Amino acid sequence: MTTSEVHPRADADARMALIELAHCVEPADAVVGRLVQRAGPLEVVDRIRRGGAGKRLGEGLRARLADSGAPSAEARATAIGARIVTRVDREWPRQLHDLGAAAPFAIWVLGAADLRLTLLRSVAMVGARACTGYGELIARTWSAALAECSWTVVSGGAFGIDAAAHRGALAADGVTACILAGGVDMPYPRAHEALLARIADEGLLVSESPLGIEVRRQRFLSRNRLIAALTRATVVVEAAERSGTMATARAATEMARPLMAVPGPVTSPASAGCHRMIGEGEAALVTSADDIMGLLDLGRSQASTNPAPRANRDALSSAERRLLDAFPARGAATAERLVSSSGLPASAVWAGVGVLASAGWITEDPAGWRLVRDRPPPQPS
Amino acid sequence: MALAQVHGVVLSGVQGALVRVEVEVASGLPSVGVVGLPDASVSESRWRARSAIGAIGAAWPNQRVTINLSPAEVRKIGAGLDLPIAVGVLLAHGQLPGADVSGTAFIGELGLDGRLRRTRGALAGALAARAMGLSRVVVPTECAGEVARVSGVGVVLARDLAQVVSVLLGADPGDQPSAAALEEDRGSDPVDLADVRGHDHARFALEVAAAGGHHVAMVGPPGVGKTMLAERLPGLLPDLDDDDALDVAAIHAVAGVRRPPNAFHRPPFEAPHHSASAASVLGSVHGSRVAPGAVTLAHRGLLFLDEAPEFARPVLEGLRQPLESGRLRLSRSGWSGSLPARFQLVVAANPCPCGLRIGAGRGCSCPPAALRRYSARLSGPLLDRIDVRLVVTRPTGAELASTREQESSVAVRERVRAARERSRRRLDGLPWQANAEVPAGELRRRWPLPGPPAALLRDAELRGGNLRGPDRVLRMSWTLADLAGRAAPDREDVARALSLRGGAVLP
Numbered sequence: 076m077t078t079s080e081v082h083p084r085a086d087a088d089a090r091m092a093l094i095e096l097a098h099c100v101e102p103a104d105a106v107v108g109r110l111v112q113r114a115g116p117l118e119v120v121d122r123i124r125r126g127g128a129g130k131r132l133g134e135g136l137r138a139r140l141a142d143s144g145a146p147s148a149e150a151r152a153t154a155i156g157a158r159i160v161t162r163v164d165r166e167w168p169r170q171l172h173d174l175g176a177a178a179p180f181a182i183w184v185l186g187a188a189d190l191r192l193t194l195l196r197s198v199a200m201v202g203a204r205a206c207t208g209y210g211e212l213i214a215r216t217w218s219a220a221l222a223e224c225s226w227t228v229v230s231g232g233a234f235g236i237d238a239a240a241h242r243g244a245l246a247a248d249g250v251t252a253c254i255l256a257g258g259v260d261m262p263y264p265r266a267h268e269a270l271l272a273r274i275a276d277e278g279l280l281v282s283e284s285p286l287g288i289e290v291r292r293q294r295f296l297s298r299n300r301l302i303a304a305l306t307r308a309t310v311v312v313e314a315a316e317r318s319g320t321m322a323t324a325r326a327a328t329e330m331a332r333p334l335m336a337v338p339g340p341v342t343s344p345a346s347a348g349c350h351r352m353i354g355e356g357e358a359a360l361v362t363s364a365d366d367i368m369g370l371l372d373l374g375r376s377q378a379s380t381n382p383a384p385r386a387n388r389d390a391l392s393s394a395e396r397r398l399l400d401a402f403p404a405r406g407a408a409t410a411e412r413l414v415s416s417s418g419l420p421a422s423a424v425w426a427g428v429g430v431l432a433s434a435g436w437i438t439e440d441p442a443g444w445r446l447v448r449d450r451p452p453p454q455p456s
Numbered sequence: 457m458a459l460a461q462v463h464g465v466v467l468s469g470v471q472g473a474l475v476r477v478e479v480e481v482a483s484g485l486p487s488v489g490v491v492g493l494p495d496a497s498v499s500e501s502r503w504r505a506r507s508a509i510g511a512i513g514a515a516w517p518n519q520r521v522t523i524n525l526s527p528a529e530v531r532k533i534g535a536g537l538d539l540p541i542a543v544g545v546l547l548a549h550g551q552l553p554g555a556d557v558s559g560t561a562f563i564g565e566l567g568l569d570g571r572l573r574r575t576r577g578a579l580a581g582a583l584a585a586r587a588m589g590l591s592r593v594v595v596p597t598e599c600a601g602e603v604a605r606v607s608g609v610g611v612v613l614a615r616d617l618a619q620v621v622s623v624l625l626g627a628d629p630g631d632q633p634s635a636a637a638l639e640e641d642r643g644s645d646p647v648d649l650a651d652v653r654g655h656d657h658a659r660f661a662l663e664v665a666a667a668g669g670h671h672v673a674m675v676g677p678p679g680v681g682k683t684m685l686a687e688r689l690p691g692l693l694p695d696l697d698d699d700d701a702l703d704v705a706a707i708h709a710v711a712g713v714r715r716p717p718n719a720f721h722r723p724p725f726e727a728p729h730h731s732a733s734a735a736s737v738l739g740s741v742h743g744s745r746v747a748p749g750a751v752t753l754a755h756r757g758l759l760f761l762d763e764a765p766e767f768a769r770p771v772l773e774g775l776r777q778p779l780e781s782g783r784l785r786l787s788r789s790g791w792s793g794s795l796p797a798r799f800q801l802v803v804a805a806n807p808c809p810c811g812l813r814i815g816a817g818r819g820c821s822c823p824p825a826a827l828r829r830y831s832a833r834l835s836g837p838l839l840d841r842i843d844v845r846l847v848v849t850r851p852t853g854a855e856l857a858s859t860r861e862q863e864s865s866v867a868v869r870e871r872v873r874a875a876r877e878r879s880r881r882r883l884d885g886l887p888w889q890a891n892a893e894v895p896a897g898e899l900r901r902r903w904p905l906p907g908p909p910a911a912l913l914r915d916a917e918l919r920g921g922n923l924r925g926p927d928r929v930l931r932m933s934w935t936l937a938d939l940a941g942r943a944a945p946d947r948e949d950v951a952r953a954l955s956l957r958g959g960a961v962l963p
Contacts, residue, residue: 216914242897246904270901409849410657410955421656422952429954433916439958441676441807443849 086163091145092116093161097181098143098285099123099136102297107136108176116162116180143285151286157185157259166190173330174304177297179283185259186252186279193250193279197227198367199302201323202236202312207345210313213337214239215246217310220364222249229254229306231298232267232274236312236320241274252279254305256298257290281305296322303327307371311336311358314348321348324358333370334358391434394419398427399436407443458482460547463561463590464525464540465581466498466532469746469786469793470710472577472584474561476526477537479544484520492525495744498532505542507568512618517549531744531791535565536575539594542566542617543624555624560592561585562620563599570617572596580706582606594620602709605702605720647687650864654851658685661846661956663868666692667875668935669890671779671801671841673764673834673958676848678811682804685848686760687725689802691865693758694873695721700756703796707755711748724757726750726799730766737767738774744790751778754799764803765833772838775801779841800892801842805834843892843928845958875938882938891935896927899934909933909950916954929953 093116100107111119123136144151152159160166161181168191171178184190200218202210214236218228222244230237232253244251251274257263259280262271274280283301284294299319303309303326311334314320327334336358339346352358361367388396401417402408408416414424428444431437437444460479465472488502502523506516523541525532540562546552563581565573575581578599585593586609595603597613612629614620623629649659658674658681665672666689674682696704701721708715708724715724728737728750739749751759751774761767778784782798807813809830813820822830879891882903888894905913913933917926932953933945940949 212917216918219910219914242901246900246910248904273901407849409851411654411849411851411855414656421660422948425657425660425955426948426951429951429957430912432957433912433954439847441813441847441849443847 092120093180095145098145099139103177105176183259185275197306199229199306199309200240204235206235206313211239214312215243217364218243219247222247250278255282256294258286258288263290299323300326308333313345316347335361407445409443458548460544462540462544464537467577470707472580474588477540478524479548480522481517481548488521490523492528495533501538504566508566508570511570538566539564562594564596574598577710579709648865650862654855665844666872669892670843672844673842674804674846686802690725693723726754727760730763734770741788741791751797752795755796759799760802878938908947
């Protein structure tokens, strides 16, 4: 099935009218949007066709409607494996009604998953293109953790945080949706062509721009409002003071969607926007993927997925516990000595010291491996 | 008026470049002129060629001789053009009736008595001739060992100009080189892993490094065995294929470095001293002659920097480019171009300048500033590229006295070969040859880890906070999976890779 299921007959005309509107009206045009709310899509399209329906529905829209190729839009979408979902379709995500008059009329979707169901449990993860290594790390690992708990991670496919969020979800075999500013057949940025193709394979590419529309500045802003509207909450990983990310955050606040921000070093300009939002109470401070899920799922425990500085002893395997017991109380042991004192095979000792060291139990120095006393492990530079 | 064209070869960097030698014999006052950007030694060729032609009983034309070397913009250096010039003169003067030289390149310096002398870059020249589609190359007999393994182009060895003339006139060339005469004894390395007592974890680290092509950093107190271990890494690397081995041999011949004949297929091992200059490590240009540095001599092999933080800053900085691109660019007035330099790097360092910072660090008297300077030398771009970080500890007396039979280099090499085979199959059609070369982002994207190993890596990542650390662990995990014959790393592979992070010793 390439086109989404349409309600019986009467809606077929409304559906076509909505597709035509999506072709000729700029996204987030609230004036036309209000008109459609009052008069219905059929009536508005009819008025545009007839002309003379006031300044807003004047010649410009009429010409665009005539040139748009809307009647063949459905066929063109089908040809590339995409589909069009309109307000009257069953697959339409109801949360878009929160956009009011600025809601899109139709959405182009590339990807097998059901748009509405996929976005029921979704979180937007957005942030700076010029992100730091820290931001990228957080975006990738948290997004993977969210995906593992079957949350859909939604972002904009841009460089930096967006891409890291998509990649994290894909790495965890999760579903991720990318909301594009141009048509779903116009991958942007070009450098992410392969990433976007993979998202289309395993998740969803979504856009309110018809096929063949190239990205334009204005469309980024309207795309950002769509990201906020489609998701249950928006997480800002890194954002400079004045940035497109802040526009997404503002849109989320306007729709009363939960907004969360990840803190960074106070000296980092890439986190300045996050810090201001947290400071002014606009965004909740989150320090782990579990924080995010905890704020969204009331029943969920608030335990943090951020590993403690030292892993719980119970979390270790029996071989790892045995190795830990083989450590001298004081001083260091070489890896070879641990093989003889633990009685484990060498390869199990190599694996064990790797796990224990990364779990914060032991540390390595030129004399060998030693137990970490009650001090926290040394922070790497 | 008569004209002849003969192919010769000159060196450009460490590679041969084909040169067309055009000789015109025309009426006029007897004279000899050489044009086409010759350096002094090429200009002198005419006098050697003239005497050699006289010595074999042939006649130098008593006319005006013009010798043109093309392409004109390539600077010609070395005496290797003596032979093509002499052959060209004889041809143009009609003394080699019926000789066909169109598919032959001539390489060789002539003595005044007509004898052919050993010529620098004979192998590079033969490879260049082969690459340009020539079918035959004539080289001095003295270079027999160097060119013995060239295939795909006929090699004719000649003692003197007289023999070249007789071969061109159809005589049998006589004794020819054969690779069979140089059969390698590939089994025994002078240094073998079997001789190492203790150091089991280090042996494991070396095996991983060899199998994945990972660069290695070793930290440990002086005298603990870092050099001994590093010297054994080449023995674990698989044999070079014929083309790589020929490239390596050509580079070493150009540099005038003799390698033992049984080392032909073995990866080279270069260990410059820490007092070495940038010129000797990175290469230098004298006039238009290029002297390849240790990084180029280590091409397809190993570069070992003992006491790495003691190397001069320009040397360490200069390693960045070859580590990134596998080539080193040299731009000097006499020559500019790039030299091959794709090597596996092994650096060794003491834990501090005095070397006593072990355990609680009580014998160490290094001031904090010196400590910081010392470790800063290695950090940054250089250390970022090094995956395997090994802390070398002192073996106990019992370990040293142990008579337990240790695995030999050859046995480990076989596992390494199988692992490389596996990774090559996975990387087939992609621009990387070994796990160490694959960017971590590509690894994550193309081959996502299954759940448990991915979770372990993520925990380590979040606890460690070190941004590049997990990338290195991920690459090593794949190498461990290749060594174990698994399709993808499991949790154990990631765990063992985590033991090669160098802890807090290496930032």
